[in-house]
Amino acid sequence: MDYSPLFPSNKLRSHTEIPSVYTPEEIFQLLEYIRNSGYTNKRRNYAIAVLIAVYGFRAGDIKEMKLSDIDWQNETIRVDQSKTKQRLVHKLTCHTGNALAEYVLKERPEGTSEKVFLKGDGFEIKSSVTISTMIFIAFIDSGININGRKHGSHSLRHSLASNMLSNGAGILEISKTLGHASVDTTRIYSKVNITRLRLCELEVPRHE
Template sequence: MRTRLQRLFFFVDYLSLRQVMEIGAITPEIISEYVISISPNHEKSITAILTTLRVFLRFLYLHGYIEIDLSLSVPKQNKYSYPSVPSTWESDEVKRMLDAIDRGGPLGKRDYAILLLVAKLGIRAGDIKALKLSDLNWTSKTITITQEKTKVEVTYPILHDVGWALIDYLQHARPVCDAPFLFVRLNAPFEAFGENANLHNIITKYTRLAGITVPRGKRHGLHSLRHSLASTLLEQGASLAVISEILGHVDSKSTSVYLHTDMKGLMACALDPEEVLLGV
């Protein structure tokens, strides 16, 4: 709602510049001219702004504030959407980042365990925040959760290094508290991470400490570690079905985008123009 209000302010400001002070004075012509005014924006931004405007005008019509459904005057973008190539890390970059963590204190122990869960198991940030102590099964060495995004139950193996990182955190870093969650804040009150916490600051901190330079425009959040895991598995010969199961994708189409990151595989599929011309 907050994001949509911010987008709607663009339209309200435009109406103010046009000295349109009443809702009833909005016309299809004004909407058309407004659309032209936002055309320099990025394609995705334009789509979001127009969607918000369409919903707002539809609301006005359904509640009797305007007599004509002006939402029909808002154009729709008929363009194909191609998923971007996922941002990934090189294996040595992931190792350098993990090695940059000072695991001598509680903060380092907690952050190291969190980053390992993403880098080695591909668990989403939201699911890591929601992890509970009861989700850990030390007898079977597994972690079983219901994914926040897909609502599907997934079981992950507690790998050797992941297990020891969790044990180190639980024994020497996690505060004694009544919170059921695995990861909690280290300052009182000891409670779970906030709903809007994306844990982005954790990976940013250790990226800088490791001296890793992130190219402009490249995403380097926790999600990029999931991308790196998928790309590594693909290079090692894992099938898309296996990678999809590991990452918790409901649709394998979501996983197929990682084919674009396997440069060696793509080069092997490339045709030799001379062979084609010679009919070899």
């Protein structure tokens, strides 16, 4: 039975575009592809993708991240948001810590730059487009069915928010995690989840 009529479409109308999101299984497939890929800078790319998928960091803020922003002793990682001028501090998980350590110790070029993520030649990444393009290409190469969805770095950020909401997180918690200046920005993800429900056909069990 189709329960779409239970979710009136006129409540979804808005001038704000609904973000493209991916399931946890698709995100895992993407990360595993990058980790095991033949990319020249695969450890760097993997660490970047993990940071966006786990914390929702923006590509531009990752580009500016310094080695001093990683506190190995206290197991925290911070980022200064250029968009909101806020500082975010998160617990460094085993997954993110290992990904960063693998890159810094085994692949990161030596040099004088304090930036965490560098190009293969040791120079700094000049544009956030470089990061978004890397994610864009990885989505395509991974074999994930894009199905008309956007697939740049922001889609990982959007997916984190949507999946947090699906797992019971509140709007305020999601807003704090992503570093939104206003909770109104975060509310768009509730529309994403309602849209998912409207597209589902639920089978009603038969009682005999």
